[in-house]
Amino acid sequence: MKPATDPQNDTRKRILDIAEELLLTRGFNAFSYQHISSVLGVRNAAIHYHFPKKSDLGVALIQRYHRRLNRLAESCSGEDMLAQLERFFEVASSYYEKDKQVCPSGMLSTEFHTLPEDMQGEAVVFIEAMRLWAVRIVSEGRAQGVFTFQGEPETVGMLLFAALQGALQLARVDPVYLHDIKKQLRATLGVA
Amino acid sequence: MKPATDPQNDTRKRILDIAEELLLTRGFNAFSYQHISSVLGVRNAAIHYHFPKKSDLGVALIQRYHRRLNRLAESCSGEDMLAQLERFFEVASSYYEKDKQVCPSGMLSTEFHTLPEDMQGEAVVFIEAMRLWAVRIVSEGRAQGVFTFQGEPETVGMLLFAALQGALQLARVDPVYLHDIKKQLRATLGVA
């Protein structure tokens, strides 16, 4: 068990936190080590000590998203399916409320062609995990009779995932998208 | 009436065509005047003659998308609503088939925070026009009894728009998204 404050990894964690904010607001190509170091109050080279190449930082960010996703999906697996759907929505909403961020999958897939190869590999498996979470919620929800809809659980899960990703991006232009699409997804799933 | 080949504007048009390809594959921040000039076989400065600032090029691209959208939406306004829905799908599919491009609204909204101000303004009105087209199709389709669904036409139109935008992006990671989400959207609209 590690202590609550770990001096060894404190800087590394703060770099990741700042980089995450920059990734989800500006994108991977549009932020620099200078942005991080100026916020952190250190010099450029200090960031390179923790993450020699920028793609190392990118890979670490995606892996952290992936671990968080696994933890969240597992932690709410005992709740009823309506609550789990709202958890899924809350993930999206929490991004928007923090400086109109988009979701990681939306930024990574949009920038995909310009990402370093090691980041592309991590992005693929992370996005696949997101899809599986959405499909599981929809699938179990229908099996329990909580959701009713036209079509297959697999494709409805993908619709849920893709629509929220699009909604988060379009919310930057008009905030109405996020609320209205969540509402419509509930209607499409036959709840409320 | 202009001649079929207009030497005056030929270079300008070819710049726009190459820039469009680059915008929808790499994004606005990730392509440069060098990319365009090397493909075109001219020098960097020649591009600056036609578009002094990069944001001038970006604004011209968005305005061209907007004009195309207006033309397309008007040209198929006489068709039956099922055909108009397929036209909407075809726009998305044609982007994907050309080097896995995303739709302009998806790229512009994702990069929104980093775009020059004049491009942001053009992006807002273009994206609003896209939304209105989607809502019109869904709205008229239900009025004619062709579509049946839970919820309001306005929010279903937004779902249609946002889901296809997300699907095009996610299709870069797994091509199954585009086909499956089109299929699910048809099911959600109660057709087939």
Next chain:
DNA sequence: GTCTATAGCGGGATAGAC
């Protein structure tokens, strides 16, 4: 309308002192 040449900046990355 396109060229050469260059200014000027910001980016990622490294070497070596402390």
Next chain:
DNA sequence: GTCTATCCCGCTATAGAC
């Protein structure tokens, strides 16, 4: 683990010849 200093690159943009 952070610093200073520096390299090299690619980018936007401009000046002036042709």
